[in-house]
Amino acid sequence: MRQSATDRPPTMADVARVAGVSHQTVSRVLSGHPNVRKATRAGVQRAIDELGYRRNSAARALATRRTRTLGVIAVNTTFHGPASTLSGLEGAAREQGYLVSAVSLRTIDKDALTQAMTHLATWGVEGVVVITSQRQAVDALAELRTPFPVVTVEGGHSLALPGVALDQYLGARLVTEHLLAVGHETVWHVAGPQDWLEAEARTAGWRAALEDAGAPVPPALVGDWSPLSGFRIGQQLAGRAGRRSGPDPRLSAVFVANDQMALGVLRALSEAGVRTPADVAVAGFDDIPEAEFFPPPLTTVRQDFGAIGRASIRLLIDRIEERAVRETHLTVAPQLIVRASTARPIA
Amino acid sequence: MRQSATDRPPTMADVARVAGVSHQTVSRVLSGHPNVRKATRAGVQRAIDELGYRRNSAARALATRRTRTLGVIAVNTTFHGPASTLSGLEGAAREQGYLVSAVSLRTIDKDALTQAMTHLATWGVEGVVVITSQRQAVDALAELRTPFPVVTVEGGHSLALPGVALDQYLGARLVTEHLLAVGHETVWHVAGPQDWLEAEARTAGWRAALEDAGAPVPPALVGDWSPLSGFRIGQQLAGRAGRRSGPDPRLSAVFVANDQMALGVLRALSEAGVRTPADVAVAGFDDIPEAEFFPPPLTTVRQDFGAIGRASIRLLIDRIEERAVRETHLTVAPQLIVRASTARPIA
DNA sequence: TGGAGAAGTGTGAGCGCTAACACAGACGAA
DNA sequence: TTCGTCTGTGTTAGCGCTCACACTTCTCCA
Numbered sequence: 001m002r003q004s005a006t007d008r009p010p011t012m013a014d015v016a017r018v019a020g021v022s023h024q025t026v027s028r029v030l031s032g033h034p035n036v037r038k039a040t041r042a043g044v045q046r047a048i049d050e051l052g053y054r055r056n057s058a059a060r061a062l063a064t065r066r067t068r069t070l071g072v073i074a075v076n077t078t079f080h081g082p083a084s085t086l087s088g089l090e091g092a093a094r095e096q097g098y099l100v101s102a103v104s105l106r107t108i109d110k111d112a113l114t115q116a117m118t119h120l121a122t123w124g125v126e127g128v129v130v131i132t133s134q135r136q137a138v139d140a141l142a143e144l145r146t147p148f149p150v151v152t153v154e155g156g157h158s159l160a161l162p163g164v165a166l167d168q169y170l171g172a173r174l175v176t177e178h179l180l181a182v183g184h185e186t187v188w189h190v191a192g193p194q195d196w197l198e199a200e201a202r203t204a205g206w207r208a209a210l211e212d213a214g215a216p217v218p219p220a221l222v223g224d225w226s227p228l229s230g231f232r233i234g235q236q237l238a239g240r241a242g243r244r245s246g247p248d249p250r251l252s253a254v255f256v257a258n259d260q261m262a263l264g265v266l267r268a269l270s271e272a273g274v275r276t277p278a279d280v281a282v283a284g285f286d287d288i289p290e291a292e293f294f295p296p297p298l299t300t301v302r303q304d305f306g307a308i309g310r311a312s313i314r315l316l317i318d319r320i321e322e323r324a325v326r327e328t329h330l331t332v333a334p335q336l337i338v339r340a341s342t343a344r345p346i347a
Numbered sequence: 348m349r350q351s352a353t354d355r356p357p358t359m360a361d362v363a364r365v366a367g368v369s370h371q372t373v374s375r376v377l378s379g380h381p382n383v384r385k386a387t388r389a390g391v392q393r394a395i396d397e398l399g400y401r402r403n404s405a406a407r408a409l410a411t412r413r414t415r416t417l418g419v420i421a422v423n424t425t426f427h428g429p430a431s432t433l434s435g436l437e438g439a440a441r442e443q444g445y446l447v448s449a450v451s452l453r454t455i456d457k458d459a460l461t462q463a464m465t466h467l468a469t470w471g472v473e474g475v476v477v478i479t480s481q482r483q484a485v486d487a488l489a490e491l492r493t494p495f496p497v498v499t500v501e502g503g504h505s506l507a508l509p510g511v512a513l514d515q516y517l518g519a520r521l522v523t524e525h526l527l528a529v530g531h532e533t534v535w536h537v538a539g540p541q542d543w544l545e546a547e548a549r550t551a552g553w554r555a556a557l558e559d560a561g562a563p564v565p566p567a568l569v570g571d572w573s574p575l576s577g578f579r580i581g582q583q584l585a586g587r588a589g590r591r592s593g594p595d596p597r598l599s600a601v602f603v604a605n606d607q608m609a610l611g612v613l614r615a616l617s618e619a620g621v622r623t624p625a626d627v628a629v630a631g632f633d634d635i636p637e638a639e640f641f642p643p644p645l646t647t648v649r650q651d652f653g654a655i656g657r658a659s660i661r662l663l664i665d666r667i668e669e670r671a672v673r674e675t676h677l678t679v680a681p682q683l684i685v686r687a688s689t690a691r692p693i694a
Numbered sequence: 695t696g697g698a699g700a701a702g703t704g705t706g707a708g709c710g711c712t713a714a715c716a717c718a719g720a721c722g723a724a
Numbered sequence: 725t726t727c728g729t730c731t732g733t734g735t736t737a738g739c740g741c742t743c744a745c746a747c748t749t750c751t752c753c754a
Contacts, residue, residue: 059740061405406710
């Protein structure tokens with residue numbers, strides 16, 4: 001990878017000159033065209049190595065009208081879920097020879113989304129993955145016209161746009177059914193903000209599981225995903241633990257819509273002297289790395305973020321390269337992880 | 348943003364034709380050149396809007412030899428620290444009109460680093476930020492020759508390369524001094540893997556604080572950043588809590604090198620019936636969002652990842668645009684966050 | 695031995711933009 | 725007036741690559 005002494009990086013013409021062939025032959029070698037004699041190929045390769053030549057992607061993009069660049073738009077990539085999805089996505093794209101550029105937004109209203117799209121479009125991305133967990137993002141997206149394909153992640157399957165999502169509904173059912181199976185009369189629920197599709201689906205799954213089992217359905221308590229909101233709700237829950245308060249069913253198990261809130265709930269219960277799982281069982285959702293070491297280790301639902309990232313890239317590249325395959329909505333299966341926080345209560 | 352009826356997106360020539368000027372005038376309008384009459388500018392702008400024209404970045408890059416693209420190489424972007432840094436970095440770059448592409452690696456040996464650099468170089472990045480927390484990454488980086496500037500984050504200040512880092516040493520001192528100040532005879536330390544520069548600096552800061560205070564220096568116990576390793580080490584610590592075992596000083600306070608391990612330590616202590624902070628005070632490092640709700644809420648050191656990201660982009664763009672400013676090493680100050688896990692023991 | 699077809703290579707014209715220069719007209723100073 | 729200078733605009737030549745085609749050699753079979 002020797003750097004040429006001159007100021008400018010070597011061009012294809014330089015390589016051609018050194019190898020004693022035309023620039024077109026160099027191009028053929030570079031793109032693995034079959035009709036090149038072995039000796040010629042070797043000579044060109046030698047020249048390339050000698051000069052430390054590297055194809056100029058801008059010129060290539062200009063000539064081919066293909067940038068081989070993908071965009072990603074996401075909210076709050078500092079959290080475990082989006083960050084993991086992003087990472088899986090980037091790896092999958094790189095494998096396919098694409099460059100990916102992510103735009104990380106604080107909020108995802110229509111303006112911010114449009115702006116992010118413009119930014120990416122300016123750079124000539126051939127497609128975009130939008131991690132659209134919030135309803136407003138989905139709505140904004142639905143109205144947006146783009147000159148390239150768009151794929152959603154966690155955007156629900158109601159959209160015309162193709163998308164990948166974890167089966168949140170199933171995950172919530174699994175947790176709820178597990179809690180009922182270990183002997184709880186019913187399961188309370190700390191929900192995520194209902195403008196989040198994931199939160200909504202988890203709530204729906206929980207409700208369906210209870211109804212199917214003929215269990216009473218307590219009111220859902222709504223948090224904002226943060227440990228603090230979990231803590232506040234946990235304090236309310238602690239007050240009615242084990243008791244039958246008013247019209248509501250007895251509280252002995254709680255399904256919390258994410259692990260961070262579950263941490264807050266656990267803390268509030270413990271401060272109030274309510275034991276987990278002896279008095280109240282608690283389950284979460286996400287399986288963040290810390291969940292295994294919560295007090296007590298948390299039963300939760302694991303999401304395969306890597307798989308979600310890979311699947312969305314596949315969907316997107318299918319569309320860009322106009323492959324025949326036309327799946328539009330992929331679902332990734334969740335996995336129930338049972339830990340001490342829902343251990344069977346001593347009968 | 349009307350999409351033209353023809354297959355191809357409009358070019359500068361199309362805009363020029365519609366506006367009745369030359370393509371060069373369009374170019375001047377687009378790049379804000381002053382010498383364009385107001386009326387001409389308006390006419391061109393109207394044509395741009397009408398056609399939904401957008402500058403082709405590949406052609407622009409080819410003509411200017413500037414791609415306005417930056418690369419980022421990082422390990423394990425799924426963790427809170429790197430993910431936050433990345434996010435801050437991306438925002439800062441976008442503000443400056445740059446596109447950023449991140450490559451997320453699993454391990455950062457020389458091979459992987461070279462490959463990532465090649466990938467980014469192929470796409471013509473004008474500079475790269477490498478988040479190099481591990482010694483081997485720094486070593487590999489030192490040997491690498493690149494045709495563009497490189498800036499490190501958390502790479503220590505020993506390198507010839509410019510870089511940004513949090514003052515890990517100071518952070519560790521602050522925690523340790525705080526623990527001594529609340530009355531502990533000495534402070535034990537659960538360290539991160541010593542091939543990580545951050546871990547090393549935290550250990551050094553802890554040791555220096557103890558030595559300066561004339562406190563005995565217990566052996567450092569080395570973990571791998573994971574909650575599990577913290578748990579294992581916590582079990583060992585629980586065994587000697589409050590006791591003076593062999594030659595080692597009394598254990599009443601522990602400084603853990605990151606919050607995740609601290610969670611494991613807390614759990615191990617609590618399982619062994621050791622109370623925090625009554626029997627043993629525990630402090631962490633990072634201030635992850637969960638730390639405030641640990642059992643008990645964790646005293647820790649907050650890092651301003653956003654600031655780190657912004658600073659590194661500034662350093663990089665300074666170099667790319669060859670500005671006069673030549674700071675080479677920036678340090679971001681840490682902030683001690685005191686919570687219940689180190690509350691003053693009842694004397 | 696000839697000629698069709700394949701294999702291997704070269705030529706020229708763009709891709710859509712910016713940089714450099716050319717040039718016309720307006721304006722103030724000598 | 726006459727020049728210089730500034731303003732506003734157009735013209736031309738690339739940037740480094742690929743695509744389409746032309747051309748030269750082979751190969752093989754009638």
